[in-house]
Amino acid sequence: MMRAKPVVQVLGAVLNAGVRIAPQTTAQAAFYLFGLPRPRKVKPQEQAFLETARQEYLPIGEQRIAVYRWGEAGRPVALLAHGWESHAGRWRKIGPGLLGAGYRVVALDAPAHGRSSGWHFNMIRYADVLRVLLEREGPVQLMIGHSVGGASSIWAMGAAEPALRPRRAVIMASFASLAHVMENGRRLIGAEPALIAAMDDFIVRLSGRRIAEYDLTAVVRDLGDVEALLLHDRHDRVTHFSESERLCTAWPGARLTATEGLGHGLTAPQAVNIVLDFARQGLPT
DSSP: OOOOOOHHHHHHHHHHHHHHHOHHHHHHHHHHHHTOOOOOOOOHHHHHHHTTSEEEEEEETTEEEEEEEESOTTSOEEEEEOOTTOOGGGGTTTHHHHHHHTOEEEEEOOTTSTTSOOSOOOHHHHHHHHHHHHHHHOSEEEEEEETHHHHHHHHHHHHSOGGGSOSEEEEESOOSBHHHHHHHHHHHHTOOHHHHHHHHHHHHHHHSOOGGGOBHHHHHTTOTTSEEEEEEETTOSSSOHHHHHHHHHHSTTOEEEEESSOTTTOOSHHHHHHHHHHHHHTSOO
16 A cells, blocks of 8 residues: 655645746745744743743834843843744743843744744844844844744844944854755755756845855854854754854854754753853853
């Protein structure tokens, strides 16, 4: 008896067939399908953490962004950016430690995530929101981003005026280029070269840049004024460890800390302690 193909393989077969008939339409459909985050249920512990915040919605462009704040005015600001299919509640283990160290904490739900508006997500849209928050909440002392939140933080820092950049940043399990993400997606659905080429053409029509031009190693070369800690597990199954190696090589003064067996999420006590130790070192004396 033949086993049914996984849904992602069926989707890949449909898109591979469609690109031969209607390349532009298929590429557009693939682009939007790849940017549809699945809603994630908030765990009770995460909800309890979020309920201790002062929450508001900020209009940023066409987005209505949920922003959460903890701590007293006048303290150094730590801005936190979660990853794909997550939300601000993922910081429940790091947030209290930052508050205890003397920071004021600001976190957000990314576009199309958590309580923020929207249905489609991409790194540049997220980065634009983070850049605005750097302007509104600044000066930001510390920026922490996980996975695509880390990549978006890098892009936002590169787009911000140098005076608005955080002094320090923790980038957790990030990728170094959009090409890496596309390659993961290609493997997942079995996309043929024609589909990837059509998506590349669609992205350049949409944004003016090709996939290869969304290279974060080029951005970090100009972020030598931001003291950076890159944190990545050597056995990360979502984003390969070599992506942080590439970022570290290109980022002047950055340092890379490797963990073993903590996975992509990096929420284990060991990872939390590494982040908090770095955060404490950056506080004004």
